[in-house]
Amino acid sequence: MTKKPIVPMPVIRRLPRYHRYLEELLKNDVKRISSRELSEKMGVTASQIRQDLNNYGGFGQQGYGYNVEELYNTLTRILGLDKTYSTIIIGAGNLGQAIANYTNFERTGFNLKGIFDINPRLFGLKIRDIEIMDVELLEDFLSKNKIDIAILCIPKDNSQIMADRLVKAGIKAIWNFSPIDLDVPDDVILENVHLSDSLLTLSYRLNEDKLLKNKVEEK
Ligand code: NAI
Known part of the structure; x- marks a missing residue:
């Protein structure tokens, strides 16, 4: 919950x-x-x-x-936009990199402090001056930096384990992009994003007239 x-x-x-x-x-x-x-x-x-x-x-x-x-x-x-927030991204793949590159979040007060991945080939690469770090260093980083929001951009199979790690390390807000219902304690705020829901709504609306017309004709 x-x-x-x-x-x-x-x-x-x-x-x-x-x-x-x-x-x-x-x-x-x-x-x-x-x-x-x-x-x-x-x-x-x-x-x-x-x-x-x-x-x-x-x-x-x-x-x-x-x-x-x-x-x-x-x-x-x-909306709490009179404050600033420190964020980290977990998973520096296509989505993680796109979010890291989107500077507008910074303008609204969401400051990216760290990016983590499991893939050694990405370690040391920089996105807007922020180095991609080994996810093994996550707990150490979180013990030394006050982070408000973790942005989860990893494959769904690894997401619950990662959410548990984040919660154990004191993270209280997760912006989750993984297509999975995460289980987190009551004092943790979870916000799921599903771009595909929006796309499916669009495709539904493209087809709605025909769909409902067929229904009428079937009667
Ligand atoms: P990707 O494969 O390009 O990137 C995933 C990255 O996560 C890789 O760099 C991989 O090394 C890393 N990773 C895997 N396990 C990890 C772990 N335990 N700790 C740290 N890093 C780890 O995938 P992409 O396209 O960036 O998608 C990422 C996730 O976001 C997927 O779960 C995908 O389904 C989801 N997604 C969700 C969208 C939405 O609207 N909610 C839209 C697009 C993707």
Whole structure:
């Protein structure tokens, strides 16, 4: 069991989108937005936005709408983006390297401190000045460096053993890309990413009309 959030997960999943959208408004120098305008642009009802934000105290005033900068700053704080985080990547294959090379995470405060792999051919190679280390050095590294988030990019067969090692070494948050349901203690936060779920949703939608048409014709 991973740590359960207090606010419902669907609400939490909407927050990054609000934040992203408000950032765009700020960039375009928009100072204020009505809840109706915000909801229309985001494709969420105004009451949904209000309810979501009410979990964290009320924002916006009747008839005034939202002060864009204020709401953006509040969401920044709610999402914990007013702090920085140290991360490590386990598995420096295609995915691990792509994530390591993506500098935007750093811009948002997620600082990559170490990359580990099991393949000796990768040891010593650098990605953005960070050396790929032997995964045997992981526990020693974690005892000397305060790491907040481990990013797991290894084949699924090795993932549970690696998660156990990370938890034992004190890691409290795992961003898991391995296609496996990991078992972690209650005080560890596990966030799974499945790009393929999104791709399959896309392929479903490409086929939906035909699928439902056939169903009607079968009747
Ligand atoms: P890859 O084979 O290119 O890289 C895997 C790397 O992990 C290799 O360098 C290998 O030496 C290393 N490794 C294996 N066992 C290890 C261990 N115990 N400790 C440290 N390093 C270890 O594979 P790729 O394409 O990078 O995929 C990695 C994982 O991510 C796979 O489980 C894959 O299924 C998953 N994946 C998930 C996606 C998602 O959306 N969730 C998208 C793409 C890949």
